Amino acid sequence: MSIKIDGLQKSYRSFQALKNIDLHIGTGLFGLLGPNGAGKSTLMKILSTILPFDKGSVTIYDHHLVKEGDKVRQLLGYLPQHFNVPTQFTGKEFLHYVASMKGVTNQQERNSQVEKLLEEVNLAAQANKKIKGYSGGMKRRLGIAQALIGNPKLIILDEPTAGLDPSERIRFRNLIEKLSKDHSIILSTHIISDIESSCENVAVINHGEVLFKGSTEALAEKAINVVWELTVPFSEYDQVEREYVIISSRKEKDQVVFRIISKEKPQGEVSPIQPTIEDGYMAVINGVTA
Numbered sequence: 001m002s003i004k005i006d007g008l009q010k011s012y013r014s015f016q017a018l019k020n021i022d023l024h025i026g027t028g029l030f031g032l033l034g035p036n037g038a039g040k041s042t043l044m045k046i047l048s049t050i051l052p053f054d055k056g057s058v059t060i061y062d063h064h065l066v067k068e069g070d071k072v073r074q075l076l077g078y079l080p081q082h083f084n085v086p087t088q089f090t091g092k093e094f095l096h097y098v099a100s101m102k103g104v105t106n107q108q109e110r111n112s113q114v115e116k117l118l119e120e121v122n123l124a125a126q127a128n129k130k131i132k133g134y135s136g137g138m139k140r141r142l143g144i145a146q147a148l149i150g151n152p153k154l155i156i157l158d159e160p161t162a163g164l165d166p167s168e169r170i171r172f173r174n175l176i177e178k179l180s181k182d183h184s185i186i187l188s189t190h191i192i193s194d195i196e197s198s199c200e201n202v203a204v205i206n207h208g209e210v211l212f213k214g215s216t217e218a219l220a221e222k223a224i225n226v227v228w229e230l231t232v233p234f235s236e237y238d239q240v241e242r243e244y245v246i247i248s249s250r251k252e253k254d255q256v257v258f259r260i261i262s263k264e265k266p267q268g269e270v271s272p273i274q275p276t277i278e279d280g281y282m283a284v285i286n287g288v289t290a
């Protein structure tokens with residue numbers, strides 16, 4: 001396993017943000033899912049060596065996270081959730097700067113890496129423009145590029161697709177899928193489709209605890225026999241909302257078809273359905289699993 005996390009604990013003053021995290025992560029794309037405030041960014045900051053922790057042990061490619069912090073930093077690329085870039089630089093200048101900081105000192109090698117990454121995140125046309133003129137999505141793509149500079153073995157991406165339009169999200173997914181063949185990539189997201197096609201393994205975190213770890217298929221299976229399609233007259237909308245965990249709803253004439261999570265089979269016009277990863281996630285988060 002490339003990343004071994006055992007018994008990890010972290011508190012901010014008296015608030016325990018990570019309770020007892022055990023995760024072993026190998027090569028490929030690993031998805032970190034969880035609602036707001038679950039502890040995902042805290043975990044990613046710790047793995048990126050920028051946040052100290054209280055208890056537990058973490059090794060990255062057999063290097064001790066704390067005692068061998070310098071070695072670990074050479075192996076990783078990190079995109080923080082809130083990525084601030086010096087806006088007076090152009091995108092290209094910024095990537096050259098990051099490459100120098102990461103020890104890519106050979107000019108030819110640096111040029112080739114920067115040009116390739118600018119292409120891959122679709123910023124080649126804006127490479128010589130000042131970052132202050134970039135849109136939010138363009139800054140995010142520049143953030144993704146800087147995390148990939150120096151070809152790090154471990155890539156940590158905290159909500160990389162936030163603010164990306166659908167075509168850029170697809171481009172990102174393809175890039176990550178390609179990289180996942182021979183890198184370890186840890187990616188946190190709220191968007192299940194980001195991990196649906198290319199993630200083999202995921203962890204679901206809530207309130208600083210790992211509620212689920214395993215394959216995406218196994219996560220979907222968590223909702224077997226607890227996800228239902230329930231059709232009710234529109235007048236019963238509020239009642240269904242009060243009684244069940246709702247995944248989605250659609251209006252059909254004067255009726256509403258709900259996709260809901262329920263341990264018991266609901267009364268009325270109802271049919272069990274094949275669960276998706278999103279259903280599994282909702283079942284785990286709400287403690288309503290098979």
Ligand SMILES: Nc1ncnc2c1ncn2[C@@H]1O[C@H](COP(=O)(O)OP(=O)(O)OP(=O)(O)O)[C@@H](O)[C@H]1O
Pocket residue numbers: 012015017034035036037038039040041042043081
């Ligand atoms: N510097 C801090 N001081 C105090 N509490 C903090 C600090 N940073 C995070 N927290 C708290 O720790 C918990 C976990 O936060 P974290 O940012 O890791 O969650 P997250 O899963 O990344 O959330 P989101 O999806 O909203 O980004 C939250 O309750 C948050 O309020």
